[in-house]
Amino acid sequence: MLHRPATSTQITHLQRLWLYGLVGLVIAFLIIPCLIVVPMSFSDSQYLEFPPRVWSLRWYEAYFFSSEWRQSTWVSLKVGAATTILATILGTLASYGLHKSGNLLKPIISSALMLPMMVPLIFVAIGVFFVYARLGLNNTITGLVLAHTTLAIPFVMIAVGNGLSGFDMNLERAARGLGASPVRAFLTVTLPQIHISVLSGMLFAFVTSFDEVVVSIFVSSGANSTLTKRMFANIRDQVDPTVAAISSILVVLSIVVLVAGQFIQRRSRASPSPD
Amino acid sequence: MGAGKVSIRHVHKAYGAFKALDGISLDIQPGEFLTLLGPSGSGKTTLLNIIAGFERPDSGSLMVDEVEFITRPPHKRDLGMVFQNYALFPHMDVFDNVAYPLKLRGIDRASIRSRVMGALETVHMDKLAARRIGELSGGQRQRVALARAIVFEPRILLMDEPLSALDKNLREHMQMELKRLHNRLGMTTVYVTHDQQEALTMSDRIAVLDRGKVIQLDTPQNIYDHPNCKFVAGFMGETRFLPVERRDSGYHLDSRSLRLASEPLHRGANGWLIVRPERLRWAGNAQRDNRISGKVMDIVYRGDSHLVSISLAGDHEISIRHTGSEGKELPVPGQDLELWLTPEASVVVGDAIQ
Amino acid sequence: MTVMVQEVKPAIINNSLLQRSRSLQGISFIGLSLPAAMLVAAVLIIPFSWLAWLSLFDATGNLSTENYVRLLRPAYVESFLTTFKVAGLVTAICVLLGYPVAYLLSQLPQRAAQILMVFVILPFWTSVLVRTYAWLVLLQRQGIINQWLLSSGLISEPLPLVHNMTGTVIGMVHVMLPFLILPLYASMKAIDPVLLRAAANCGASPAQAFRQVFLPLSLSGLSAGIALTFVLCLGFYLTPALLGGGRVAMWSTQIADMVAKFANWGAASALSVVLLIVTGAILGGVNRFMRVSNAWGGKP
Numbered sequence: 001m002l003h004r005p006a007t008s009t010q011i012t013h014l015q016r017l018w019l020y021g022l023v024g025l026v027i028a029f030l031i032i033p034c035l036i037v038v039p040m041s042f043s044d045s046q047y048l049e050f051p052p053r054v055w056s057l058r059w060y061e062a063y064f065f066s067s068e069w070r071q072s073t074w075v076s077l078k079v080g081a082a083t084t085i086l087a088t089i090l091g092t093l094a095s096y097g098l099h100k101s102g103n104l105l106k107p108i109i110s111s112a113l114m115l116p117m118m119v120p121l122i123f124v125a126i127g128v129f130f131v132y133a134r135l136g137l138n139n140t141i142t143g144l145v146l147a148h149t150t151l152a153i154p155f156v157m158i159a160v161g162n163g164l165s166g167f168d169m170n171l172e173r174a175a176r177g178l179g180a181s182p183v184r185a186f187l188t189v190t191l192p193q194i195h196i197s198v199l200s201g202m203l204f205a206f207v208t209s210f211d212e213v214v215v216s217i218f219v220s221s222g223a224n225s226t227l228t229k230r231m232f233a234n235i236r237d238q239v240d241p242t243v244a245a246i247s248s249i250l251v252v253l254s255i256v257v258l259v260a261g262q263f264i265q266r267r268s269r270a271s272p273s274p275d
Numbered sequence: 276m277g278a279g280k281v282s283i284r285h286v287h288k289a290y291g292a293f294k295a296l297d298g299i300s301l302d303i304q305p306g307e308f309l310t311l312l313g314p315s316g317s318g319k320t321t322l323l324n325i326i327a328g329f330e331r332p333d334s335g336s337l338m339v340d341e342v343e344f345i346t347r348p349p350h351k352r353d354l355g356m357v358f359q360n361y362a363l364f365p366h367m368d369v370f371d372n373v374a375y376p377l378k379l380r381g382i383d384r385a386s387i388r389s390r391v392m393g394a395l396e397t398v399h400m401d402k403l404a405a406r407r408i409g410e411l412s413g414g415q416r417q418r419v420a421l422a423r424a425i426v427f428e429p430r431i432l433l434m435d436e437p438l439s440a441l442d443k444n445l446r447e448h449m450q451m452e453l454k455r456l457h458n459r460l461g462m463t464t465v466y467v468t469h470d471q472q473e474a475l476t477m478s479d480r481i482a483v484l485d486r487g488k489v490i491q492l493d494t495p496q497n498i499y500d501h502p503n504c505k506f507v508a509g510f511m512g513e514t515r516f517l518p519v520e521r522r523d524s525g526y527h528l529d530s531r532s533l534r535l536a537s538e539p540l541h542r543g544a545n546g547w548l549i550v551r552p553e554r555l556r557w558a559g560n561a562q563r564d565n566r567i568s569g570k571v572m573d574i575v576y577r578g579d580s581h582l583v584s585i586s587l588a589g590d591h592e593i594s595i596r597h598t599g600s601e602g603k604e605l606p607v608p609g610q611d612l613e614l615w616l617t618p619e620a621s622v623v624v625g626d627a628i629q
Numbered sequence: 630m631t632v633m634v635q636e637v638k639p640a641i642i643n644n645s646l647l648q649r650s651r652s653l654q655g656i657s658f659i660g661l662s663l664p665a666a667m668l669v670a671a672v673l674i675i676p677f678s679w680l681a682w683l684s685l686f687d688a689t690g691n692l693s694t695e696n697y698v699r700l701l702r703p704a705y706v707e708s709f710l711t712t713f714k715v716a717g718l719v720t721a722i723c724v725l726l727g728y729p730v731a732y733l734l735s736q737l738p739q740r741a742a743q744i745l746m747v748f749v750i751l752p753f754w755t756s757v758l759v760r761t762y763a764w765l766v767l768l769q770r771q772g773i774i775n776q777w778l779l780s781s782g783l784i785s786e787p788l789p790l791v792h793n794m795t796g797t798v799i800g801m802v803h804v805m806l807p808f809l810i811l812p813l814y815a816s817m818k819a820i821d822p823v824l825l826r827a828a829a830n831c832g833a834s835p836a837q838a839f840r841q842v843f844l845p846l847s848l849s850g851l852s853a854g855i856a857l858t859f860v861l862c863l864g865f866y867l868t869p870a871l872l873g874g875g876r877v878a879m880w881s882t883q884i885a886d887m888v889a890k891f892a893n894w895g896a897a898s899a900l901s902v903v904l905l906i907v908t909g910a911i912l913g914g915v916n917r918f919m920r921v922s923n924a925w926g927g928k929p
Contacts, residue, residue, distance in 0.1 A: 011835045023733045026726045026806075027748045033763040033803060034755045036773075040766065047771045090665040097661025109662050116673055120864020120908070122881040123901055126888050127676030150672040153665050211756040214866050218889070228758055235762050235871055239769060247759040254754045258747070329826050349829040350838075362827035366845045375841075376831035423831065 038251060041244035048241055059245035069230065069242070075220070076210055076227040079141060083148040083209035088202045090149065091156025096186070098157075099164045110157075117154035121214035124151065129218040139224050147219060148209035155208055156201035163197025196264060203257065278305040278340050279430035279463035281326065286335030288321055288487075295321040296332065297487035303465060308457050310466045310474040312510070313484035319467045320435060322484070326465060327433055328352050339431065350379075355424030355462075356433040360440060361416045363408045369395070369419050370404040376427045394426040395419075397456065414445045421456075431463045438473065450476050471511050475499060483507050490628065503540055504628045508549045515593045516547040517567070519623055526623055529588065534565055536618040541625040549622045550593045552582070557601040559615025567593070568613045571606045581605055585612055677901070684898035696899035705883070705900070712880040715794070715869070716862035719801045720809075723858050724851070726802070727809040732847075734810075735817035753807040761871050764800045765791055768872075792874025800868040808861060809854040816850020817843075856915035860908050880904050 013020075036050060041059055043052030063069050098110050116124065128147045129138065137143030167190065175185040191198070216229040227246070234240040281303040288296040296318045303309050311319040324330040326337065328349030337344045344352060363372050373394055377387045395401040398418035403411070411419065417437060424432055437453075438446045454477050457464050468474055474481050475495045482492045483506075491503045502508035505516065519526040519533060521544045526533045528548055539546070550567070559566065569585040572592070580596040583606060587593065595614060597605050606612055687693040699705070730749065734742050752760065767773050768790035775787040790796055820843060828838035866881035873882065880900065887897040 015835075019729060019733055022729050023745075026730050027745070029726070030752045030803065030806060031748055033760055033767060034752050037759065037763045037766065048766050049776075050773045090668065094662035094665035097658045101658035105659055109659065109666050112674070113662065113665055113669055116669060119673065119677075120861075120866070120881060120904070122864060122866045122884055123677060123905065124673055125866075126884060126897055126901065127680060128672060129888065130680060130894065131672075131676040146668065147672055150669055153669065157665075207754070211758070213758050228756070231758055231762070232867075232871070235758075235765065239765060243762055244766065247756075247762055250756055250759050254756070255751065258751060258754050262747070327826075327830060329829075348834075349826070350832050350834050352830075353832070354830065356827070356830040358823055358827055360821075360823065362821065362823040364824060364827070364842055364846075366842075375828070375833075379832040379837065423827075427832070 034251060037244050038248040041241070041248040043241070046241060048239075048244055059241045062242040063245045066242070069227075069246070071223065072225045072227045072230045075141070075144075075224055079144045079148060079226060080206050080210040082141070082145040083152055084202050084206045086145065086149045087152035087156050087205040087208075088198065091153045091201060091205070092160050092198055094153070095157040095160040095164060096190070099161065100169075113157060114154045116151045121151075121212075125215045125218045128215055132219055138219050139221050141224060143219050144216065144224070144226065147215050148212055149205075151212060151215070152205035152208040155204035159197050159201035159204055160194065163194035167193050199264065200261065203261065207254075207257065280305045280338075280340055281431065281463065281465070282336075282338040283322075283326075284336040284338075286322070286325060286332045286337065288318075288325065288330065288332045294487045296325070299335070299484075299487070299489055301482060301489060301492065303463060305463055306461045308454075308464045308466065308477060308479045310468060310478040310481045311484055312468060312471060312474040312481050314469060314510070316486075317484040318487040319469075319484050323433055323435055323465060323467045326431075327354055327356050353427070353429050354431045354433055355427070355429035357417075357420045357424045357435065357437040359436045361420040361437075363416055363419055363423070365408050367408070368404070369400065369406050369408070369411070372408065372419055373422045373426050376423065380427060390426055391422075394422040397425070398422045413441050414449065417441065417449060421453075425456075425460065425462070429462065431465065434464065434466045436468055437466075439468075439470075446473075453477060475511070483510060501540075501622060502549070502624055505547050505624050505626050508547075508622070508624050512551045512553075513594070515550045515591070517550055517587065517591055517593070518589070519546050519548045521545070528565065528567070531566070533621060533623070534563070534618040535621050535623065539623040541623055543625045546623040546625050548616075549624060550616070552594050552596050554616065554620040555593070555595040556615040556617065557595070557597075557603045559617070564618065565616045565621050566613055567616060568611065569593070571608050571610045571612055573608055574605065583612075585614070680894065680898040681902050684895055684902055686895065688895070696895040697903075699896060700899060700903065704878075708878045708880060708883045711878055712863060715797060715801065715877065715879060716859050718798055719805055719862050720855055720859045722798070722802045723805050723809040724855065727806055727813060727854070728851070731810050731813040731817055732843075734814045735820070749807055749810055752803065757804055757867055760803060761800050761868050764796065764803065764872060768796050768799065791872055793876050794873075796872040796874075797869050797877045800872040801862060801865060804865070804868060805858045805861060809858045811854075812857060813847065813850045813854045816853070817847050819850075820846045852915060856911055860911055863908055864904060 039052065040048045040050050042055050042057065043049050044054035044056035044058055045052070094109075094113055098106055098113075124147070128143070132138040132143050135143075137146070171193065172185050172190050175189040176182065180188065211228065212226075213228040213232055216226040217232055220226050220229050231243050231246060234243050281301075283299055283301040283303075286296050286299045287294070299318070299322060311322060313319045321330060325332050326344075328344070328347060332345065335345070339352075339354075364375065367375065370391055373391045374387050377390060382390070392401055392404070395404055398421050400415065400418045400422060403415065406415075408416065408419070417440075420437070424434075434453075438449050441449060450473055457477075466474075466477065475498075478495055480492060481495055481498050483490045483498065485506055491498060491507045493501075498507060499511050502511065508514050509516070517528060519528050521527075525535070526539070526546060526548075533548065555567075556564070567587065569587040572584045572586045574584075574597075575582045577596075580598045582594055583597055584592060584594045593614075597603075599605075684696045685692060685694075687695040730745075734745055734749075737745065765772075769775070770787045770789075772790070774790060775784075778784045779787065790799075824842050824846070825838050828842045829835070833841060864881055865879075866885060869877050869879045869882050870885070873879070884897050884900050884904075887893045887900070
């Protein structure tokens with residue numbers, strides 16, 4: 001096996017063994033911190049041993065029986081859901097509009113819409129904090145949703161833009177030629193063709209909001225604290241093992257999302273639709 | 276420059292269940308221009324890659340000038356190769372691309388300079404030595420790739436469909452140039468193509484490949500005029516086939532005895548008569564030539580000629596060109612027509628090699 | 630004459646009508662992007678411009694350079710230096726660790742590459758907060774790494790791995806590595822593998838072919854990855870705030886502290902403006918370099 005050539009220039013697997021080893025180490029470095037909290041969260045000890053000497057659900061109980069944690073989880077879910085809806089609608093409209101127009105403003109608007117992804121989050125955080133203070137939006141759900149929607153729009157636009165670039169606009173023209181109004185043509189022809197991209201945009205939007213920390217630290221507190229804000233405060237002040245239980249749940253969720261995403265991607269690649 | 280004799284023996288290569296090469300044996304003579312011709316999937320490119328060292332066969336032997344090459348890595352083979360899409364290094368200019376093999380061989384700068392410029396002159400690219408690869412046209416890239424392959428004077432030059440990316444006129448021009456270059460430099464050349472016209476124009480010999488086997492290995496003229504089976508005949512020219520039947524001493528077409536100039540290689544009970552438009556005659560001698568009769572189906576104007584399609588009994592179809600110099604009127608659709616084939620132009624082949 | 634006029638006139642009218650309707654069409658489609666654009670303007674562009682404007686005034690409301698002059702104080706200068714040091718170190722480590730991974734990804738057969746890719750993407754998908762927390766747990770005094778080192782006898786007392794520069798750099802490398810690997814991989818994937826065959830055919834050993842052909846062709850993707858990583862490091866807040874334990878004063882943590890602890894908007898804005906300009910300059914510079922490198926053809 002090892003002596004078989006790995007490339008067309010006849011480098012064998014044996015000659016590449018060092019590369020496999022090195023890459024294996026880097027992958028271990030990337031993966032272990034993502035996964036190790038899961039077994040550790042079942043430890044009974046305050047110091048989260050690995051492997052745990054005594055297994056327990058202590059920290060999960062601490063999470064589920066705390067009204068504060070439950071409340072902030074609820075806030076995060078609400079904000080995430082509202083952000084998903086708003087960002088998907090605004091982002092899809094913007095992506096579609098920019099895709100179809102050849103206007104001079106197009107490059108300016110599209111790069112402005114990409115800004116929230118490029119600018120360091122700390123800028124967004126202090127800017128939002130500053131303006132919300134004047135508008136009375138600090139510590140409100142509305143304020144969080146608006147800020148998170150802004151952050152999520154570029155991700156929705158990228159996902160939908162990918163779908164649109166693989167979509168044959170002649171199909172929409174054909175629908176218009178057959179008598180469909182622009183809105184109807186979009187809803188009945190274009191949207192069904194790019195729905196996978198829109199779905200993945202929604203997923204991005206939800207994850208962007210649910211995982212967002214920096215802006216939430218500044219503009220959410222008290223009863224309207226997000227889950228991440230409360231986790232951040234807990235981590236900074238003491239290493240609270242309850243966070244390990246929450247983190248484990250989040251890790252498992254992100255693996256589920258990743259696998260689901262791969263599955264959707266593979267299915268959409270297998271199906272004849274262009275996105 | 277050395278000799279440049281290649282001996283390939285019993286080479287097998289399979290990808291899973293697909294046999295890319297199924298026991299190929301082939302001798303390539305020093306200085307010869309040999310073309311590997313076949314449809315895609317015939318194994319011609321696999322064979323070239325095995326000679327170049329980019330693929331390792333499952334079994335078999337590859338001798339170059341009596342030295343076993345089969346396990347030798349590609350960078351120690353000293354074979355020049357022109358790749359299908361040229362594979363010029365985009366981060367180097369024309370000069371550096373051509374100088375690259377010489378630099379790797381540790382040649383001093385002064386001789387690199389003179390040899391690179393020599394090679395570029397050979398391909399008429401010496402004026403563009405400082406150009407970036409991105410600034411060259413397809414034909415110019417082709418020339419640079421050729422210069423890079425010959426600059427270190429390899430014994431053997433390998434070419435993998437080098438002209439396939441060029442348009443028709445340029446391709447025909449480059450065919451002539453490559454042929455002249457080969458005559459001048461005299462290095463053994465192995466040329467892969469799926470274009471029969473290209474193979475006929477350029478080669479000393481052609482090896483026709485199909486499904487991993489060499490079907491026929493011969494001079495272009497013999498391959499064209501005396502194909503050894505239906506596959507080779509069908510691959511060359513605009514060939515149509517009419518079924519013939521063996522009775523007593525010879526073959527019969529439509530129950531008429533077929534007159535052949537020489538005894539056919541094929542000896543089976545049923546065979547095929549090769550009919551190509553340029554070999555059919557509008558007039559013939561009933562005592563000497565073979566007669567084929569049918570009904571005109573349609574006539575297509577081709578610019579230099581009309582192409583007349585004729586349907587024969589048994590749902591067969593052949594065609595012939597009408598250029599206006601035949602002394603015969605252009606027929607009309609539906610008209611009955613008699614066409615003639617001389618015994619020299621009448622060749623019978625079987626389904627497979629005997 | 631009348632016939633002529635009648636023939637010409639509709640043509641003129643049609644042309645101007647067509648032109649107008651075409652530009653109307655453009656406006657109506659671009660109009661679909663306006664709600665999103667207005668939101669981005671309201672939440673990001675206007676607040677930041679407002680802050681940038683405020684940074685030009687002193688505490689009494691007079692136009693002054695006070696906020697910028699203050700940035701020359703040793704504490705701020707040190708935080709600049711720390712920021713660049715951390716960003717540089719993190720980027721360098723990412724290059725060393727990420728290049729081999731991207732290279733192998735680009736060379737593996739598709740199925741194996743897909744599997745390896747999942748391992749690169751998974752951290753990308755996992756919340757930064759969770760990963761930072763994991764590092765905190767791993768690296769703390771009683772954490773796994775110190776326990777292992779102690780029990781194996783390599784050290785006699787726990788190493789300070791976290792709440793300092795070491796922890797910050799480790800955590801940031803973990804966050805940034807995918808940002809380096811992904812663009813690098815994309816650019817390596819665009820290198821035609823036939824070029825390596827051509828190099829071998831010219832007589833280059835695998836090592837020579839890598840050094841003389843693959844490496845130079847991967848440099849444009851590498852520089853894009855480096856720029857992205859470096860710029861992300863400059864403004865990164867979460868990991869330094871948690872793993873630095875207040876001892877690693879970076880640009881982002883300074884800005885946050887000035888707002889949250891001292892409500893000193895002028896200073897925070899001035900710092901942000903400088904950071905934004907530096908970030909923009911780096912990205913602009915790389916963009917220009919990239920265009921130059923594209924000019925000599927990324928692809929044959």
